[in-house]
Amino acid sequence: MGFALVLNILQxxxxxxxVGGTAACAWTVTRSLSACRHTVAFLGHINDETRRAFSHCxxxxxxxxxxxxxxxxxxxxxxxxxxSHARCxxxxxxxxxxxxxxAAKPAAADQTIxxxxxxxxxxxxxxxxxxxxxxxxxxxSAALGETRSLRDEIVIGRICTPIKNKWPAEVIEFYGxxxxxxxxVRWEFVGCPQHLQSQLQTxxxxxxxxxxxxxxxxxxMWRWDALLYHNPTVTESFGRTVAEAMRAGCIPIVDDRGGFxxxxxxxxxxxxxxxQGFAQAISELQSSAHRWxxxxxxxxxxxxxxxxxxxxxxxxxxxHGSAN
Numbered sequence: 001m002g003f004a005l006v007l008n009i010l011q012x013x014x015x016x017x018x019v020g021g022t023a024a025c026a027w028t029v030t031r032s033l034s035a036c037r038h039t040v041a042f043l044g045h046i047n048d049e050t051r052r053a054f055s056h057c058x059x060x061x062x063x064x065x066x067x068x069x070x071x072x073x074x075x076x077x078x079x080x081x082x083x084s085h086a087r088c089x090x091x092x093x094x095x096x097x098x099x100x101x102x103a104a105k106p107a108a109a110d111q112t113i114x115x116x117x118x119x120x121x122x123x124x125x126x127x128x129x130x131x132x133x134x135x136x137x138x139x140x141s142a143a144l145g146e147t148r149s150l151r152d153e154i155v156i157g158r159i160c161t162p163i164k165n166k167w168p169a170e171v172i173e174f175y176g177x178x179x180x181x182x183x184x185v186r187w188e189f190v191g192c193p194q195h196l197q198s199q200l201q202t203x204x205x206x207x208x209x210x211x212x213x214x215x216x217x218x219x220x221m222w223r224w225d226a227l228l229y230h231n232p233t234v235t236e237s238f239g240r241t242v243a244e245a246m247r248a249g250c251i252p253i254v255d256d257r258g259g260f261x262x263x264x265x266x267x268x269x270x271x272x273x274x275x276q277g278f279a280q281a282i283s284e285l286q287s288s289a290h291r292w293x294x295x296x297x298x299x300x301x302x303x304x305x306x307x308x309x310x311x312x313x314x315x316x317x318x319x320h321g322s323a324n
Contacts, residue, residue, distance in 0.1 A: 007036040007319070010075035010094070012065055012083050016046035018053040018215050019191075020161060021240050022081040022101050025115075025133050029079065030057055032134055032312035039073055041065070043087055053215055065107070067092050077319050083107045095322045099131070102237050111322040115238040116259035131318065132262070134311030135243040137303075138218035148225055148249075148295065154182075154285060157224040157250075159190035159241050162213050167193050168233050176203030177275060178228075182282050183207075188224065190217045221248035225291055228253045229260075230278060236260060242269075246302035249295040253281045263305075268297040 065088040088107035098109035227245035238259035256271035270281035
C-alpha cells in the first residue's frame, strides 16, 4: 500500500483549546509536516484562540468520530490524540494511529505510539512505540526580549493549564517556603486560577506576577531564568512546557517523575525529589556564569531533540510503517 505524494492527514483532539497539551501537539504535527494537507477535528467547541492558531488547517467540530464522516474527508492517515474508545467507531476507513498522551482506555487503531517511555511502561507498551513530540521555539516578544544577562534578580516561572489538579492548594506552602529562602527571586505564574492568586502573592512576599493563559504567554520563557514545576498529586506523562522552556534557554527545575526525566540531559536542568532539591537548584542558579552555561546547554540540547524536522521524519516513518 502506498500514499499520495502529498498526504491528507486527519487529526482528532478531545478539547478545542490550543493551550492544552494534546491540541498543542496536533498543531506541532501540522507544522512538522507543512507540505501535507491537514484537517483537525475537535470533539467539542473550538475557541477563537484555537481557530487563529490553526488558521492554516481545515477545522471541524464533532461529537464523536464516526466512520462515515472520516470517509468524507478521504484521509491517508488518521491520527487520534488520546481519543477514548467511547467516542470513536471501532473501524475507520483509513490507516489509524493512536497517539497516547495519558493512561486511558483508548480507541482502536492500527498502531499505538506513546509520548514518553514512562507512559509506554504504564500502558504495557514498548520503547519502540515511543515517539517524542517536537515543540516549537516560543516566539520572542520584541517588548520582552531576552533580559537575563541585563539584570541581577532571578526570575522563575510556572506555566500550566488553569485547572484544579494542575494547581493544587499545596503550591501555596511550597512557593512560600522557597520565597522565604530566596527573597530576591521574582516569580511569574501563567494560568494560576484567580482564587489562588492572593494567597500565592502573599506567600511570595509580594514578588509575584500573574499572567493569563494564552498561546502567546510562552514568550515569557525568554524572560525567565528557570521554569519551576512541582505537583505532588499529578505525574506528567510528557510535559511540553519543559521542552518549550529549554528551547528558549530557560532552565527546567522539575519533579523527578514521569516524562520529565526523559527530556533533558545532565547539565541542562534539574530533577528534584524533595523541597531541598528544588532549593539546591535555585541556590546554584544564583551564579550568573552557571545560569549562562546551563541556558546555552538547554537550547543546544532541545533544538536537536525537539526539532520539527526530526518529528516530521519520525511521523512519516510511523505512517508508512502502519500502511505497510
